[in-house]
Amino acid sequence: MQPAEQTGRDDSVPTDPASVGAALATWLEDLGLAEQLTAAGLPTFVRDGDVVSWRDPLSGERLADDRLLELDRMLRSVGDDPAHGVPVELVRLRREGRLRAALLDGGWLDYAGVARLRGVSENAARFAVHKAAERRTLLLVQQEGRTLVPSFQLDGAGEVRPELLTVLEPLLAARIDPWRVWIWLTSPAGLLSGGVPHEVARDPEEQAYVQRAAVALAERSRPGRR
Template structure:
């Protein structure tokens, strides 16, 4: 086995042990295919062009650059992408509606729902999330009639007006928040006594951007 092939196989095995091989494409880095005989072929992102020896050496150094000891390094960027992918998968499982789903709840057509949804979003009164060409309406923010829960309007407005990443807004509103002593923001907002704390926490998050 050549030095390049050995390096490529060793790098692939290291990433597999860390569970990070699937994050290479999302990071815009070269990816690889492991063949039936165990050999590994690395290619440049977005093409079938093989990775050169020099490029593979640079990639190896890049992924081992975190920490004082390269032999025990962890590619933090790929770890962050893996965590982001897991968070997004959990959010998607937690529930969302399409335009048609909102229309069904409201008793209106899909086109009417699309128009109303985007008008509300423009007023920073409704969270929309883009995912692989789809527009998602996270369901936690809606009541049984498909309207935005009124107690969330003052929570959503500063976050959306500040241009906070929609995935971050979705995640923050539906998971325990440190600023609220571990309470889930959208649930805490139902309590009139807790609502001012949720609104304050939303402003703090919006300021951090």
């Protein structure tokens, strides 16, 4: 076993696989992050009293000890103290899950809703919606087999707000996950001093800043970029 100063672990953190697995499970439960493991494609665990069993996400078989220890190191890798590290990816997934739930609560239209706003048939609305998406002028999001049209991007007549056209194009061209685009456009953004992008874009004097922020996000999201 390596000395503590080389591993980054101290005497308060268990090192044998069984104890590590139990401590890791308890830690994630206390943080409210255990349910995010599946969404992140990570091993999951089942608790039977004090006994915790970790499972491989692909095979469903017991997770090998070396992989369990590596999982523990990875999740605790942010911060100087491994006993209080931050599982950033799981925190991000939890935040996105909460934001998705909020957006789904009345923040979208289906084809029939768009049709009512535009005063056209549902079939005509469906055709127009998908043609606009192909031109990268409309954001569509898939949810459990349904096509959602986030309503923030539409005006009172059901048309895409003109000031958002140059904002949507770089984001959609970069093939960013549509959920991430929806969340970014409707949440406070650091590049806009905490302003919500789609709201800031309503101001003609600020619209260019939103466009540049969208381009920056698109560039960071391209394959091979971080």
